[in-house]
Amino acid sequence: MVGLSHYLVVSAALFSLGMLGVLTRRNAVNVLMGVELILNSANINLVAFSRFGAGNLNGQLFAVFVIVIAAAEVAVALAIVLTLYRLRRTPNLDEADILKG
Amino acid sequence: MTAGDVVFWVLAAITIVSAAVVVFARSLIYSAFALLFTFFGVAGFYVLLGADFLAAAQLLVYVGGILVLLLFGVMLTHKLYDLDLRSEVTQLVPGLIVAAGIFVILAATAVRTRWMTAAPREPAPTTRSIGHLFMGEFLLPFEAASILLLVALIGAAMIVRRRKDA
Numbered sequence: 270m271v272g273l274s275h276y277l278v279v280s281a282a283l284f285s286l287g288m289l290g291v292l293t294r295r296n297a298v299n300v301l302m303g304v305e306l307i308l309n310s311a312n313i314n315l316v317a318f319s320r321f322g323a324g325n326l327n328g329q330l331f332a333v334f335v336i337v338i339a340a341a342e343v344a345v346a347l348a349i350v351l352t353l354y355r356l357r358r359t360p361n362l363d364e365a366d367i368l369k370g
Numbered sequence: 371m372t373a374g375d376v377v378f379w380v381l382a383a384i385t386i387v388s389a390a391v392v393v394f395a396r397s398l399i400y401s402a403f404a405l406l407f408t409f410f411g412v413a414g415f416y417v418l419l420g421a422d423f424l425a426a427a428q429l430l431v432y433v434g435g436i437l438v439l440l441l442f443g444v445m446l447t448h449k450l451y452d453l454d455l456r457s458e459v460t461q462l463v464p465g466l467i468v469a470a471g472i473f474v475i476l477a478a479t480a481v482r483t484r485w486m487t488a489a490p491r492e493p494a495p496t497t498r499s500i501g502h503l504f505m506g507e508f509l510l511p512f513e514a515a516s517i518l519l520l521v522a523l524i525g526a527a528m529i530v531r532r533r534k535d536a
Contacts, residue, residue, distance in 0.1 A: 286393050303392075339432075344523070
């Protein structure tokens with residue numbers, strides 16, 4: 270019988286995979302994909318708790334807000350990545366070290 | 371093993387394998403399309419958990435909006451003569467150690483805690499209830515999210531605009 274802990278373990282796996290993507294990838298768009306994985310794992314947690322724990326829809330509402338914020342964040346992050354690419358001619362985040370002392 | 375359990379395991383396999391392909395694939399386009407399958411898997415989880423509006427919103431916004439934006443980003447950030455969209459993985463072993471450690475901690479917490487779970491309700495259409503909540507109890511966060519979207523729109527357009535000088 271699939272219970273709450275199954276969903277939590279799946280979302281933990283998604284979270285650690287997303288974190289691995291953020292930590293190890295050089296291309297900026299790949300890092301953004303990792304961040305999206307992390308946000309999706311948090312959403313699964315929210316909806317799972319809303320279904321199994323609470324009797325209300327607050328978790329689902331929170332998940333809708335997370336989706337909204339993720340969309341806004343991807344738009345702004347891609348704008349930054351594009352500007353950086355225009356400046357440095359490479360999408361690798363290792364080369365974005367202009368502020369380095 | 372009911373049919374719902376089988377669907378859960380299939381969706382879990384699809385989602386986690388696609389997420390692994392996103393993280394480990396050599397080519398950016400493979401990562402982007404594996405991310406598509408991950409989003410579909412997560413939408414399937416929402417349907418299993420009785421969140422039908424959220425599943426539709428996930429498909430519309432994530433697949434139709436965010437994934438397309440990411441593909442635009444992939445297309446616009448490689449040199450025109452360099453068709454080889456490769457992306458490297460740096461410092462894999464420390465990253466694997468950290469990610470595995472976090473997964474172990476989270477999964478152990480999830481499995482060992484005595485969650486106070488109630489019996490899951492019958493799945494019912496949630497769109498009307500979510501609409502009532504947005505217009506009633508959660509009106510202020512709703513309006514704040516609208517302002518956030520407006521700010522993000524203006525900000526993204528301002529960051530990318532071509533400046534006339536140099």
